[in-house]
Amino acid sequence: MRIVDVSLVTEAVKEMCIEASHFLTEDMKNALELAAAEECAPLGRQILEQLQENMKIAGEDMIPICQDTGMAVIFMEVGQDVHFEGGFLEDAVNEGVRQGYGEGFLRKSVVKDPIIRENTKDNTPAVIHYSVVLGDKVRITVAPKGFGSENMSRVFMLKPADGIEGVKNAVLTAVKDAGPNACPPMVVGVGIGGTFEKSALMAKAALTRPVNIRSDIPYVAELEKELLEKINRSGIGPGGLGGRITALAVNIITYPTHIAGLPVAVNICCHVNRHAVRVL
Numbered sequence: 001m002r003i004v005d006v007s008l009v010t011e012a013v014k015e016m017c018i019e020a021s022h023f024l025t026e027d028m029k030n031a032l033e034l035a036a037a038e039e040c041a042p043l044g045r046q047i048l049e050q051l052q053e054n055m056k057i058a059g060e061d062m063i064p065i066c067q068d069t070g071m072a073v074i075f076m077e078v079g080q081d082v083h084f085e086g087g088f089l090e091d092a093v094n095e096g097v098r099q100g101y102g103e104g105f106l107r108k109s110v111v112k113d114p115i116i117r118e119n120t121k122d123n124t125p126a127v128i129h130y131s132v133v134l135g136d137k138v139r140i141t142v143a144p145k146g147f148g149s150e151n152m153s154r155v156f157m158l159k160p161a162d163g164i165e166g167v168k169n170a171v172l173t174a175v176k177d178a179g180p181n182a183c184p185p186m187v188v189g190v191g192i193g194g195t196f197e198k199s200a201l202m203a204k205a206a207l208t209r210p211v212n213i214r215s216d217i218p219y220v221a222e223l224e225k226e227l228l229e230k231i232n233r234s235g236i237g238p239g240g241l242g243g244r245i246t247a248l249a250v251n252i253i254t255y256p257t258h259i260a261g262l263p264v265a266v267n268i269c270c271h272v273n274r275h276a277v278r279v280l
Contacts (some may be wrong), residue, residue: 013096044243070144152178180240183270
């Protein structure tokens with residue numbers, strides 16, 4: 001049994017909220033550079049170059065990459081041999097978000113009630129997903145999610161007979177319906193299988209996978225490649241103003257499902273696909 005004080009969790013979450021809002025991961029930076037080199041449309045290339053310049057200024061001057069610093073989504077992978085002490089884990093995570101958004105001067109975008117809509121003024125509570133894994137480590141992923149692209153996400157409850165062609169149509173429909181509203185170039189997270197809520201969670205988690213790594217399931221890797229090519233033939237382009245590069249990646253996660261169902265969730269993220277990872 002390994003003892004972990006929750007104060008370490010708070011500090012890590014605080015630092016990651018600030019880090020993710022100011023710096024993209026290396027795979028995302030490389031993807032944007034490659035996109036700028038491959039974009040044929042002059043306006044599209046100009047937009048991609050401006051996005052790179054924006055990213056550079058954000059890092060140098062510690063200004064958020066995007067004014068929408070998102071709702072904090074936290075994935076907590078907790079080793080089953082870990083015991084937390086010093087307080088309640090969920091309180092510790094939310095305290096990290098509170099400190100990160102305060103000390104980082106990040107926009108507070110969370111409202112206390114979805115109908116009454118009074119701002120909580122500290123960007124809490126976070127949306128926290130827990131999973132118990134083997135070992136004595138704690139892996140924390142902080143993924144601030146802006147709502148321009150979040151609002152464009154979809155869940156499709158397909159029939160098994162719809163098959164893989166139905167899956168392709170669902171993903172392409174979600175992307176085409178999103179158009180410029182998702183602030184392309186986008187990253188498309190897809191969850192296939194499970195149940196209604198499991199597919200959505202997988203789609204969200206898929207966005208945190210490096211965009212240069214394909215699925216280790218051969219047919220899924222081929223599906224990711226095919227969908228990316230089709231999305232990039234849609235003509236939506238950078239900023240929705242036309243061009244070749246509409247998406248930087250399609251990341252898919254699958255899970256077993258019921259004989260009567262084929263859930264497909266599409267969680268779209270804009271070019272500011274932010275996440276930071278720490279292991280305690």
